[in-house]
Structures are given as structure tokens and as C-alpha cells.
Amino acid sequence: MRVQISEIFAPFRGQWGGKISNGEEMWWTEPDPKLLAGSSMRRRRFVNDVRQFFLLEYLREGISRARARGVAEPKVIDFGCGTGGSTLNFSTVAGHPIDGFDVFATQIEIAGRFAESIGNRGKFGLLDGQGRLPLPDASVDVLFSADVLGHVPEIPKTLAEWARVMKKDGIVALFTESTYSEGDRSLMARLARDGYDMVRAVPEHISLFPREKLETWFTAAGFAIEDRVSANVGHFFFFPKDYVLLLKKAGRTRTPVYVAAWIWNRLSKLTPFYPLPFERLRLAMTRAFGREASGTAYFYRLRRTGGGR
Secondary structure, three states, X not given: OOOOOOOOOHHHOOOEEEEXXXXXXXXXXXXXXXXXXXXXXXXXXXXXXXXHHHHHHHHHHHHHHXXXXXXXXXXXXXXXXXXXXXXXXXXHHHOOOOEEEEOOHHHHHHHHHHHHHHOOOOOEEEOOOOOOXXXXXXXXXXXXXXXXXXXXXXHHHHHHHHHHHEEEEEEEEEEEEOEOOOOOOOHHHHHHHOOOOOOOOOOOOOOOOEHHHHHHHHHHHOEEEEEEEEOOOOHHHHOHHHHHHHHHHOOOOOOHHHHHHHHHHHHHOOOOOOOHHHHHHHHHHHHHHOOOOOOOEEEEEEEEOOOOO
């Protein structure tokens, strides 16, 4: 299946972060044609990627629970959908329509055109200037959100809005950035304490807090934490390039960490069938150790403990 990309939007293709000429941010994702065409190999790659694995698991769990409560067609939304490609890919694999919402009009227009071009039933709409959803109270069964909380001005207000639209016992499938916990002894954390923080190097990260602070806000907003998994298990092993870029930019190319990262970044790509073995190993390690690990990004499954209906 061919994904239609208008010539108007073609210049934005692949842009992940930063602003376009009208001042809006652009976070580009697009529907995967091979996934849409039913490629079993592409589907396996999708579901075995760490990022997709946990979010898809939580998404499916939320849909299943809603159906068990007698909801024939659970309402699923993506808060902060960007250009909608990720939304539509998850919808394809989950076999369920997902409606997307974002604060930037250009992204919503692109997402709507993507959905129309592939015949997906998902609808896309704008948040208002305060980040509020154009939805009634207690109307959503599953809320999906990835890479968003670190970009909103006031996290408690966003969580309050989520709580407003969620039904009682509804599920939030969340991936969010954070800063380092006090007890984090990882290489990332040690470098950050020395002034080389790869998380804060992203200018759009305006609301980063330790997971402990985030979790107090989750609870205060009326969400129970059912699962939490760190996305940073074995970070240096799987992402040596991040350390190369960080230390090179800082002019620290003579340090042991830079040299080790540079060597491993080159050697790791010599692995047969790269990156598949690394993707599978990362998923296995994250499943085994992620619930006890610290990090700067986490997967959460939250359950709405109050609300109507």
C-alpha cells in the first residue's frame, strides 16, 4: 500500500524536532507501507522493538479490559500524536482505530491525510491552546502517549486533563522522558553530573523530572501505577553513538568513555544481520531487568482509579 505524502509536506519528511516556518514544532512519523501491506517480517520487527513492545502490550491490555467490561468499541486516543504515523502503525498492529490529538495544526493536517490515504478509521483533531481535549468527561477507555510529557508546560495540568476524559479503570499506555533518580549510578547519570547531559541536550524537553516526582503526580491525578519499565537497560551497549556525539560536541574526544564508545560503535555494526540481534537482546534484557532499573525514559501502564462510568 502506498502512503500519499503531499508535495506541500514533503520538506518536513523525517524532521524529528525543531520548528517549521510558521513557528510550529514538527515531529514526523509516517505509516509504514510494509506494515500496512501485511508483511510478517515487518510486523515481527515492530512488535519486538522495545519501544513498541511495551506500549503495544499496554494498549492491548486496555482494549481487552474495556471489552471485558462490556464496551463493544473501546475509545482509544493518542495524546500528542504528531503527524500520526506512529498512531496509525500502532492502530494497524493492534487492529483497532486510534484517534489522535496534537496542539500543532500542521501535524494534524498531515495525520488526517495519512489516515485518509490508507483508509484508516482513526480521526485526528486539535487540542486547544491549554492542551485540553475536545472530548466529554469519562469518554476514553485507553489513552496512549509517547514522548509527550517532557514537552508540556505543566505536567499536573496535563494529567488532570487525562483524568477528566478517562473512564474509571481506563488504561494509560505511556512512554515518557525523565531526569535521573537520586540513586542512579549509570554512566549516563555520572556524565550528567559532570555536566554532559544527553537528555537536556534536546531543547524541546521543557518538563523533565525524576521518576519519583512523576509518580507522585500520577497518584495525585487519580492514576494507579500498574507497571513501570526503564527504557535505558544497557544503554551504553546498545547506543554507543549517543555517547560519541555527546562527548564529541563537548570536546571530550580524548576521554576513555569517548574512545570506548567510538570503538564499540564501529565494532557493533559488524555483527551479522545488524541490528536484529541487538534489538532482540535489548528486548530480552529490558524484560528481565527493566522493572528494577533506573533511567531517563520509562514505560508506564497506569489505571484510572476514579472518574465516572
